[in-house]
Amino acid sequence: MTFVMGPALLFCPADRPERFQKAAERSDAVIVDLEDAVAAPDKKRARGAILAQLGSSGEGPELDPSRTIIRINPAGTEDFEIDLHCLAHTPYRTVMLAKTESAEQLRALDGFHVIALCETAAGIVNAPAIAAAPNVVALMWGAEDLLASLGGTSSRKDDGGYRAVALHARSSVLLAAGAFGKEAVDAVYVNIPDLDGLGEEARDAVASGFSSKACIHPSQVAAVRAAYAPSVDEVAAARELLEAARAAGTGVFQFHGRMIDGPILKHAEATLRKAR
Known part of the structure; x- marks a missing residue:
């Protein structure tokens, strides 16, 4: 299976199956999220929603596996093991590993194409080794979890620009991905109404070499696509x-x-x- 990355990736909570198709139609690839978007008591239901949309008619899943990413819980957690058991019964073989921190964690994902989400201090420091893993197809970075792992309170300054440590992490992940011929995904822009700010950041991502940018709301997709489309x-x-x-x-x-x-x-x- 050839996975189609595309410029605009859209997160969708795994416990909201009624949104799956809409998210897929409005983006270049949908990220069905089993991690942060789903509260702990709802994770079992979220996995059930992924399995339920496969259907029993033999017509295949509602979501195209070549345009679907499943974000799974961090390695070493009980939810990680349950996520893998769930995916074993699906055709989905592209996963985003939340809070990837080492190349060793990727061994448990043999047989999957992995987008390694580096969003902790350990993940950023180990980005080159993570990028070198053979089953890694892309690296993504995350700002808010990174600052939380450092004991910080915000990834951005009052003017909306990233703090120095966040910019360092962004560059580190991009360089690690490039060094090993992997794609790089830019972090989400959490200020949903600020499409001008998103557009500016997406244009910088294009110019810097990021192959994609993740979105958290369908309204953001057009701004990202516009940034990636040359005039x-x-x-x-x-x-x-x-x-x-x-x-x-x-x-x-x-x-x-x-x-x-x-x-x-x-x-x-x-x-x-x-x-x-």
Whole structure:
């Protein structure tokens, strides 16, 4: 099964099955959440909802396994073991491991494609080893759980920007993912009505190299998709630059007053890939 990541990933509580299809239709991939979005007394019912939507008609699950991620509880917990037992009876083989802290934890997920969610101090520090694990396909970082693990009170300053420690964690996860050829997912933006702020942060994620951004509300999907879609002018400029490179036939050349070399051409190629 080839998993389709897409730019906008949307969380959906696993105990709200009536929202599963809507979340899948409105996003590039849905993250069915068995962890923080579900209260402890409701986790059993949430797992039952995942199993119930598989149906008994033989027509397959309501959710496309190639566009569905199941966020499971942290390794070492009883809920983690029960989550795995539940998934063994489903076709879902892409999971997001909450609070991933070491490469050793990933061994229990052999047979799954894993998005490792690094959201504690240990997870951030060990991000390179986690990214190197063969069953890891992507890394994501989380700001609020990280600050909680440090004894902090907020990941953002009064102006809405991230604190230095959060920016360090964001960069650490992105670099670890890139070093091992894995995708990187940017953290959620918790101020749901602030679509302008979300758009600005998503545009920075695109420019920095994050392949996706997670959303916590359907209204956020359009802003994320817009950030990842190059404008008509950007696509035209990228094509013009690459055509000029082919005509120049040299490693370094001047174009519109700028020195152009290999890395700049790769930026243009990335723009065209996003447009496609």
